[in-house]
Structures are given as C-alpha cells and as structure tokens.
Amino acid sequence: MISRRKVMAGIPAALLLAGCRPGTPERPRIAALVTEYRRRAHGQHIVDRFLGGYNWGGRFHRPPMDVVSLYVDQVRESDLSRDRARQYPSMKIYPTIAESLTRGGDSLAVDGILLIGEHGTYPRNEKGQTLYPRYEFFRQIVDVFRASGRGAPVFNDKHLSWKWEWAKEMVETARELDFALMAGSSIPVAWRLPRLEIPSDAEVEEAMVIGAGGGADSYGFHGFEALQCMVERRRGGETGVAALQAVRGPRVWEALRAGSWDRGGWDSELFEACLCRSLALTSTREGFDHSYPSLEEIPGLVKDRVTDSGPQLDQPLAFRCEYADGMKATLLLLEGLSMGWTFAARLKNPPRLVSTHFYLPVRGLGGGAEANFFSPLVNGVEKMFLTGKATYPVERTLLTSGMTEAGVDSLFRRQSRVETPQLAVRYRPTPEPTYRRHS
C-alpha cells in the first residue's frame, strides 16, 4: 500500500491542509454514488434529502451544499435518477465513479461523497451475504484521492464492506490519507423514547436489543448498530468483541426458556424490558389491544416471511455476543412479535436496569412514506461535510460490520460459536450524545 507520505509528497502544504478540512467553498459540492436510485431505496431517501431538503428542527431545512454529480450503478425501469437530474440541473450524472468525482476533469472536484451501496441486484455468497460493492466503490474513490493529492469526507451508508478485511482496509485507508469517514445505520441517531445514554462510568453486565425485519446480513447489522451505539459508552470504553454465536429456529426458543446467559439464554428481565418499550407489541389475547405474551405464546407469534424462493428472514434469530471486557449481549430478531427496535441493559454499581425504544418514524409506528428516520442520519452527514470531521466514530461501524460478518459465519458454520480476535476494535464515542434529541 502506498503511504500517505508518498502520496502527498510534492504537494504544497497548504493544499494538504485543505484536504478535507472545512471552509474552502461556501457550499460544499457533493458527489453521490448509489447502487440504485428508485423509490424506497436508501439512495432515494438520502440523496432526495440533500437535493430537496427535509423537515428538521421545526423548519424545512435545505442542506447548505449542492449535490453536483451522481453515479448510479444499476439503472432499471424504476430508476428515478434521470428524472431527478432533469429537476436539479446542477446535478450531472456521470458514467463512472471517477468521473463523478472529477466531474469530467482530471482531479477531485467535489468536497464530500455519499457512498450508498444498499439495494440493487447483487450476487449473494454461499453464506447469504449480499455482495454490495461498497469496498469496490471506496477503492475507486481512493484512487481519485490519491491521483488528486486531496481527499474529501466520505459517508458510507450501512455497513462497510461485507468482508472484514475490506472493511478494515477502508477505515485504515481513511486514517492513512486523513479524510473523514463515517458510516452506519439510522438507528443510532434516532429519537430515543425515553432519552437514554449509558453513563460513561457505568459498568454494563448484560445488554439486549430486540428488532425485527429481514435477515442476518441486512437487519442483523441494524441490530448490532443499535446495541453498539448504547454500550460503547460503558466504563473502560469499547475494546471489541471476543466471540459471537448465532442461533436460529427452535434453539432460540430453548434460549428463551433458559432464563440466564449462563444457561445459554439471557437475563429475562432484559427481554421483558425490551418488549415493554415496544410501541407495537403483537397482542396475544383476543379482543385486547395490548397484552404481554407468555413464553409459550411467543414462538407462535414469530413467523418468517416465506416467498417462492423460501424463507426470507431466517427468524427467529439470536446473536450471542461476548465482549472482550466480559460484557455479554444478545441481539434478537423476532419478526412478528413486535415492530421497531428496543434496547435494555443491566448496569452494575449500583445495579439497575435501563431501557429505551429507538423511535424510527416508519409506517405502522406513526411515521409516513417520507421515512423521516433518514433525516438525523442525513443531518449528521451534512455536519461532517461542513466540519471535515466524522460526526461519530466510524470504528463503531467497523465493529458492527465485523459482528455482522461473524454472525453470518456462525450461522453458516451450523450455529457454532466463533472466536473473533480480529474484532478487538478499540474506540471512544464522542463525549456529546449524537442521537436525535431536539431537532
């Protein structure tokens, strides 16, 4: 790998400093690289907000920056990018990533980059991972940075690469070339009902996230992000995950009945707390709107979505995570039991239980078609484009990317426990909370 020093050699110091630091243009110029730009795709939700604005902080907010170039990897009948380019003539569509970054010139000509590699038709490997080309896009971005002797902040939607080595390389490259890199899910920045942040001096004994939705690779990642954005504040800071085990099907129900981590399950009070924080718990008592299910009833509620190509969600699904510092955590995906994402943790010294609901305004929970859970995510990215600094550490998403892959691996290896020495990711969160609280 070429070192930063080599790349930067011969470039005037002023330019080097200007790299990805703020202040050069009044309105940062943004390139958007998306796998797909169609209705309901992440590309649409995110880029539309940069182009047309969104409700934020009690006003309609128009990002103080311009999307000037767009690359779309897969253009299908349902594509909206051509339409958008007509509506926003300052945004040009380019046939390659390099050209969208140089805008047809010979060096980097944008000040921020959106890398949205979610949705689209990409192959799946034998482990069930969709091989979204995030790393491949990233490599092409970095090639332009190197050739230009200048970088710019990059936002990578959802996980980094599906492959650990590549994900790690993305983070290392950003560090080496000194450009801001941010990534992740919209869950860490969502409203929390109630407001909750783990106090920085709190030891966490055991934590739990319950969610629902599609599949270990896709929704497992969201769940790990939900977990990680909470527990990363615990005493001692994050030191990574030592081992992980995925459990599916009937074994999840055995774990449900086990009653404690040591017996192969989890702290049942954490489970109850998560279900009690839900805004949409499936009622088991006929004629009642809101009831608490018994352990016997729960298996009957969790149903996989089955299509012609087989079960789609692989649920029930549990991920048992053993952290390097001894903390234990369980992520449960239980489609049919409840909607949305909830968190609970047992703290030590003094012992107490904390819990919250990550409120994403989706349909069925009080939200609408505009999917406003994208708004805090976009706002955080905007901040990075303006300041040149990641709004929250990319190491969180490096770890969750690795946890997602380890979870998929464990499933592939017949639900065996996998040691994860590679996930010794150490980082500290920002001192200030970064979830949606006022705006």
Added chain:
Amino acid sequence: MSGRRTFPRTATAVPVVGLPSRTRPGAKKLAILASRWTPGSPARQVADRFLIGYPREDRWHRPAMDVVSLYVDRTPEVDQSRQRAAEFGFGIYPSVAETLRCGGDRLAVDGVLILAGQGDDSSSGPSAHDLLEPMVRVFEEDRRTVPVYWDEPLGLAQARKMVEASRQLKFPVLAGSSLPMTWRLPPLDLPMGSRVEQALLVGIGFGRSDRYRALETLQAMVERRSGGETGVRSVQAVAGEAVWRAGSSGRWSRELLQAAVARSDSLQGETLKDGRPRDLAGSGELPRLVEHPEVCLVDYSDGMSAAVLMLNGAVGDFTFAARLRDVSEVASTQLLLPPGPNHAGSVCLAARIEDLIQSGRSPVRPERAWIAAGILDRWIESGEKGGLVLETPELTLEYRPTAESSFCGS
C-alpha cells in the same frame, strides 16, 4: 393466562349482569363509567390496562387495583363489557349510583374512571347520558369522595360542574385524553412562565373527540405561560377557503404553521406516492391538500392568541408550535400517537391515572378541561353562525397548572 381472580367476594348485592366482584385484599377498588366497551373505545384503550396490566418503564405492570363495578351506557353488537365482567369478575350495574356503591348503600370504591368520549370509533358518539351528575350526587349523599379520572366532558356545562364539584367536595380529578400525555418529539413543555405570544396546534380527525383533544393539548401547552391562565376572551370558527385568508391577514400565524408542519412525520399528498419530504407549508402546496379546512381562533384574556387548525388530507399527525417573546426560535413538537392495535400513546395516561388513585393527587388541573370544553362549544356555535366572533365571558377563569411536566418521558 387467566384473568380470573380467586379471591373472596366482597360485593354486597348481586349486580344485574356479571358476577359480584372479587377483589384482592389491599387492592384499590375501581368503578368504571363508560359510554361503551367496544373496539376503539376509550374503555378498551384505558380500562383494559387496569385489567391485564400495561408496560410501565421496564416491566409489564399490573396495578394493585381491581375493577369492581361498571356502568356502561351502550352495548352494541360488538360490546365487550359482558365478556370483561365475566372474565375479570366484576358487576355491571344499571345506574351510576349502584355502580359506585357496588349495589350497596354506600360509596364502595376507591377511584372512578369516566370513559365517556368517542375514542377512535367515529361511528359512535360520546356517552348519551350525563355520568357526572349522578356520581357527584353519590359523593354528596355518602359524604365521601374518591379520585376521578375523566376522559372528556360533553360540553362546558359539564366541565364546569366537574371543576366546581371537585373544588367544593375536594376530590382530585385528572381530566384529559392521551394526547397531552403521550411522547413528544422532541420532549417539549414550554418552560413555566414562558411569555407566549402566539400558539398553534395542527390536528387531524373529524370527530368531536378529535377537536377536543386538539384543544386540550393546546391548553396543556399554553397554560404554563407567564401570569398563569386567566381565560379566554373570544372564539371564532373559520372554515373552507376563508381559513387561508385568515392566515394571510394574520389571524393565525403562517410562521407557526410552518414550524408545526415541519414536525410532522406523515405528510400526505404527493409524498404518499413518491416518498419525498416536502415543504408543504412553505411552498403553498398545503391548502390544495386539506379536505374541509377548519380553524378555531382563540383570543385569550391576557392578549395571547392561539389557533387550532384541522388539516385532514395534508398531514397525519398532531403538531404544535409557539412563539415566545424574546426567543428567536419558534418552539415546536409533535404529539406522537402510535397507531393501533397497541395505541401506545395511552400507556402514560394509564400510569398517571394509577398514580392519581394511589396518591390522591392529580398532575393536571381540571380547569384545563373547562377551557377546552368551553372553546369547543363556541367553536361549534361560531361555525353554525357563519364564523361569528363569540365573546366568552364564561371562560374567564384563573388557574395555575402544576409545574411538573406529566407527559411521557418527561
């Protein structure tokens, strides 16, 4: 899971329907006076939580309270009151007085839940009978009172009677729907003593209860202002295209409308089709979308003005905005109403009701219901009189709310 209780009988007479009550020793006894107990009814959303519990913080919580008697106004085909009475072991009595006395000759309960509103089922109106008057009579005759939860008055006269009775007989009342109590995004209460210049609430729904809860939520917000509540001077209803003209001429604030709509998470119109966020209020697109626009303009005695705009067709949620003197940012929030089946917005209401009955203290002054019910009466009347401005001397009313916030997560 069985809801049947295996405790000794304590009722003194046999009710017409259902079993005599079975109660747990030490549990508070509740009487319920309901318009009906059907899907979508307030009884289903609130009273059921006292039968099977509800999520309170981290736990599924079963209140140490037993429903011992019920008066139900209507029993349509979808009625569930009989099933509830049989399953949970309480009696249904033919009158309010018998319900409160559990068929005996003395007030025999520790708390009363009046669930008289329309709820989410707009096909059915509120309670046809005055449930309040006979309750107050029992309190007077038996020289004993208990805490009362009351979802919604039928009108000003009733609200006034409730406030006067609670003052005179000294019983605590918690009046209101789940809307002022639910989660707020962000968790905003105006600071006590705020100098509010103008306030605006955006609501949806066509029923009486929808307007009522919009008004009581407006009142819950503004009653915290500097000088306390001193009442309302006049009310005017404006409907149709005139709503927008009233905005242009400054009768309500377009700035506040923009702020409130910017708190919405469920824009209607084109957004439903293409999923794109829109500046509905700023772009001028809003009026095109609203079905039967309506605004209720309220002038308060202390000079503050407020408006409730019903924007069906444009948004799918309740939002609020206010301008405070010497504060440059408009304050705004959304009142989150998670949809059914859970109707999780009523969880916090249930907790406040339980606290009321346990502690004998209400977090809400019943005068709020007086003001809200009075404005609603005049809103309807003004509408019938072609939008006449109606003076409201009957709403000259002073009160100070409790300083502590009582909404979810506060």
